[in-house]
Amino acid sequence: MTQQTEPVAKSPAMTKPLEAVPLPDLERVPDYEHGFWEGTRAGELRIQRCAGCGRFRHLPTPMCPECSSLEYAWTRVSGRGFVYSFVIVRHPVHPAIREREQTPYNICVIELEEQEGLRVCSNVLHVAPEDISIDLPVRVTFVPAADDPDVVLPVFVPDTGQ
Ligand SMILES: [Zn+2]
Structure with missing residues (x-):
């Protein structure tokens, strides 16, 4: 006798972000985060890149954790x-x-x-x-x-x- 195994149904995929959950308040996010949200509105993923040592960092911070530089550029990544x-x-x-x-x-x-x-x-x-x-x-x-x-x-x- 051959045993039949039923195919296991997969769970549904997410098709959109969660709704009715807290979002960032763009009027209250600190200055050093604005570039991230400006980027997403432009359809670009922009990440802080330290002007001193060249390291990318995320989440955004005012100071580089590697070299303590306060200078950075919002840099589009792939x-x-x-x-x-x-x-x-x-x-x-x-x-x-x-x-x-x-x-x-x-x-x-x-x-x-x-x-x-x-x-x-x-x-x-x-x-x-x-x-x-x-x-x-x-x-x-x-x-x-x-x-x-x-x-x-x-x-x-x-x-x-x-
Ligand atoms: Zn640095």
Whole structure:
């Protein structure tokens, strides 16, 4: 007798960022963060690059942790990288996530190709949770937040190399 195994259905992929959750207040973010959000509105991922030693850094800070320089430039990066680490959230931790049935969702730490250890925290869209893995190649894309279109969120999608 041959045993039949049912194909296991995959969980739905995220298709957009979470809605009805807190967003950055662009009028209150510190000066040294504005360049990041100006970049996303322009469809560019811009990362602080130290004018003293040339190191990229993220999250934004006023001073370079390597050389203590206060000078930096917002520098466009390629937006390509890989999943360094991730978690799949299946239990809603915010009422809006439960009410809008936004689980499962993923939180991914993406390491950008420009520099070892240069990482951003985001979501990877259009891939089933079961298909997200460490080292998955990804590239950035930009989505205006549903609740405040002035806030344009950098999110990632699998990078098929095209
Ligand atoms: Zn530096």
